[in-house]
Amino acid sequence: MTAGTAQRWASALDSVVVYAQGALCRRLARGRVPADGRVRVTGLPRSMDRGSLRARVVGTPDVRVVEARVGIEAEPAGLEPSESLRREVERLREACAAARGRRDRQAALVEEVAALRPVPPPRRRADPHRRTPVDAWLELSDFVDERLTGLHDGLREREEEVRHAEHDLAVALDRLSRASTAAPPDGVETSWSAVLTLDGARDTDVEVEVEVEYGVPGAVWVPAYHLTYRQGAAEGRLLLRASVAQRTGEDWTGVRIALATADLRRRTDVPRLRSLRIGRRQAAPAPSGWREPPAGLNDLFAGYDAAGPRPGAHAAPAAAGARTTGAAFAAASPPTPPPPPPAPAGYGAPPAAPPVPGGAPAPAPQAFGAAPGAQALTRGRPRTGSRAAAPAPAAPGRPAPPAAAGAAAGSAPTPPPAGPPRPSGDELDYTDLVLHGPQEQHGRRGRLFPGSSVDPVTAEHRRRAGEVAALPLPGHAVRPRESAGSFDHRFDAVAPADVPSDGTWHTVTIGEVPVGLRTEYVCVPSVEQTVYATLVLSNVTDQALLAGPVDVTVDEAFLLTAALPTLAPGGVRRVGLGPAEAIEVTRRTNLHESTAGLRNNTTVLDHRVHVELANRLPVPVRVEVRERVPVGSDADVRIEERADWTAPEGDTGPDEHAPGTRVWRMELPAGGTAALDGGYEIRIPAGKALTGGNRRS
Structure with missing residues (x-):
């Protein structure tokens, strides 16, 4: 059974740990183990770091996960969320225009009725003076007042409708501006899933629960507090809150949230120390997963080279009866297109290679299983029995290749570095290795090289996720890494919370912390003859309180928002409350x-x-x-x-x-x-x- 036909298990987001930048998400999936043990856990976001995928079986010790990798699913794209939001915006615009029209017509009626005035008939010169009909004037005034009262009530209702319509339109426009604009290519929508292989299931009727853990970028948090106390009290209630913003591509709805000050991208692997032995020298063991290239790999494409250049390739005809060598094929092949631009640096992206001095092109990485010397960049010397790729002879009537010309001039090739081969982590990532065909360069054909695992849609998701780190901080807020110093702390929320993936700040309640306090008044009359009120806070818990804004409420009345300094366990700090005019x-x-x-x-x-x-x-x-x-x-x-x-x-x-x-x-x-x-x-x-x-x- 292939990965595409593996049994699908739906997953639900259970908990999230938000770090200084980035988050670690945990999903749970439940189902019956199939006969072949291969399942596909769906629901993973596009912005996740593929190298951070971890999986394990919860509650069933006999069943374990023996393989976990990221799979890609493709399906026809339905109605885009941005398209539905665009239609909603158009509908609300029409409704807002209709409400404004009704309000304008009502206002015109008010002006028309308010303009009613009694107009006496024209008087001729021979007519005597007539008495003014006061009753008619009063009846007209009563009619105008009564009519205007009803019209003004209707005008207020129309203005209220306009306000509601404009508010709904503003909310829809904001949602449309925050919606993703990355459309799937060719009308095909792809999603990521975790392809797992389970082992140890003796009975297929028993349900097992699988925990899938992965890291995502685009999540940040800063601490915030709310202090409540009464005048003269020796204790107060400090409510620990956090402002969380995330744009990971999935909404966190009803999940358990924890906050950590550590750096998610910091390396935590233990360095390996090589042992020093006294005695006869022993060869270093080969790295795990490394295989020597097969003998005669270059002869694998002899028939392909003998067939000549591909149709349409602009190359000079070779001499009759001469075999097309690798050098001739490289000369006859069309120029290699320039490499695509690198993906933007983000969470989980490998660092860019440093430029080579002198303007020379950077050497290509060594292939998985390639013999040393096949490329300019070698990672070790060959083991006993390995064969290096020898330069192919030039065809008759053609100039010698550059390597041969350099050898004829007396320049010796650069010797490979001593020691066993040391492949990098990218070269041992089998899911990202790409087998190069005969159309590649002579040293790359038939070998495995790390390929690009970030498609344009995923790169766009990661770029938009990285914009969260540039959000302006709330007032008096401090980044957790700046206030935590050299120590790391973790805070667990007491209740599930909702944080949508919209890239804005949302307040999450973490818990309540008891603090000791006393009110003191400080003045420096030699500088300013003003007395300032301060709060002396003491942290009586075993957990540090990071720097951030604190809303102070005294006797159930809001006082001000101040800046709380970092409070270590058992520490005492002073918080200013402003001038005390009394x-x-x-x-x-x-x-x-x-x-x-x-x-x-x-x-x-x-x-x-x-x-x-x-x-x-x-x-x-x-x-x-x-x-x-x-x-x-x-x-x-x-x-x-x-x-x-x-x-x-x-x-x-x-x-x-x-x-x-x-x-x-x-x-x-x-x-x-x-x-x-x-x-x-x-x-x-x-x-x-x-x-x-x-x-x-």
Whole structure:
């Protein structure tokens, strides 16, 4: 049974782990194992990384997966989603135009009725004056008022219809702009699936569950928080949320979401260390999956070469009776078309080869099973019994090939590097190897080379998925890799969530985290006579809280959105809440200059600082007043402090204080005031004092 006729199992997306960039999706499929054990799990997105496919059997230890690879299915393309959205947009445009027309007609009726005025008949010169019919005027006014009341009610209804129609049209236009524009070629739609081979099933009537895991690009996330607490409380409730955006090509509906700060593309394989042995040298073992090329591979196309060039090929006729060699065939073959442009770099794309110095073309990769020396790029020397491809002799009457000409000139070929052959991972990926035919170059014909596994439609899907990484971040948001530092963290959501594949930010609730907090007020009156409210948060859990925006709600009233710094387990940080206008601060300074010493050879600068605080709040508050004293580097200049302030202890985290910072901490009762006095003396010897200058700063 081929892969195309394998039994099809429908799969459902169960969970997703979103990394700093990219995501790891997990699908579940259930069914009965067929006799040959081959099944096809459908539903995989086009943007997935084919090398990340993993599969295993869940709950049935006797059955295991012995082979897993990516398969392609083709079916006639139905109605494109973009086409249905386009029709919906046209319908809504017509409905919006009709609603505007009804509103305009209603407005015209309002203007027509509002323009009704009583017009008296023309009076002739001989006619006497007539009395004004007041009753008729009043009846007309009542009619106009009654009519306008009904028309205005209808006009409001028409305007409401127009607003709804314009809103629906705007939503449809937005959905159309976000829809994929990658149309399947030739009306054929292709999809990817996982082709699995199961082994160990003794009874075909038993259902088994298969878990398929794969990586996709186009998914990012940033943390967000919502803090709720009450005034005077020592604890608060911090709701951990996340803004998730994804454009992987499949909607995440009702899936379990986890968030990780790790890099999905980082290599995690363990390096292999070669052992050092003392004794006789032993040959290194050949790599797994490597096979030597068969003997006489170049003679396989002798008959093809003897048949001459293909019909339509522009080549000079060969000499009569001469056998067409590989060099002659290469000369007679049409020029090789230029290679296609490389696919855009994205998730899972191999790195581009560096340019070769001097402008020389990059060497082609070695074929799978090719003998060393067949190409300019060799990965090892041949084993015993392998035969290198010898250059073919030139045909009679033709110039020698470039290689032969170089050999005749005395240039020796480049020796292959020592050691066993070391094929790369691409050369050992059997599903992507392509067998080259006789029309290829002489060193590539009949050999396996890695082929291009990214078709134009898949490349377009990956390009659109990569656009998510360039989305503008929400306010105060920080990338997880920047805030996590050298550690990696994972956060699991408590409930399933829905994240559509539209490339916009969606909020997902992760869980609730208890935090300790206290409210403190900080002021630096020497810089600004304003008191600022702050929250001192402490992380009492064993999980780090990453930097991000936090919505602060106090006593069930929204206060503001602030920036939460990274909180390590057990860490304490301060979050600013803005100015506190209910607390006033006033600062006054006084400078007295004098001399001291036996001969008055010491200048004494006496600085006095007076700070007054007033609390207008109905609750007691804790205020921290920061001052600064000079810091000298000369041992002869002495600074003597005369105050009860203290140096900062740094109990609010790694806040960097300027040298010479001093702190007053005090409790202010509700409606109370306080005065703080401090100061310092600077004693400068006469030989180091400056004449003049500003003594106050």
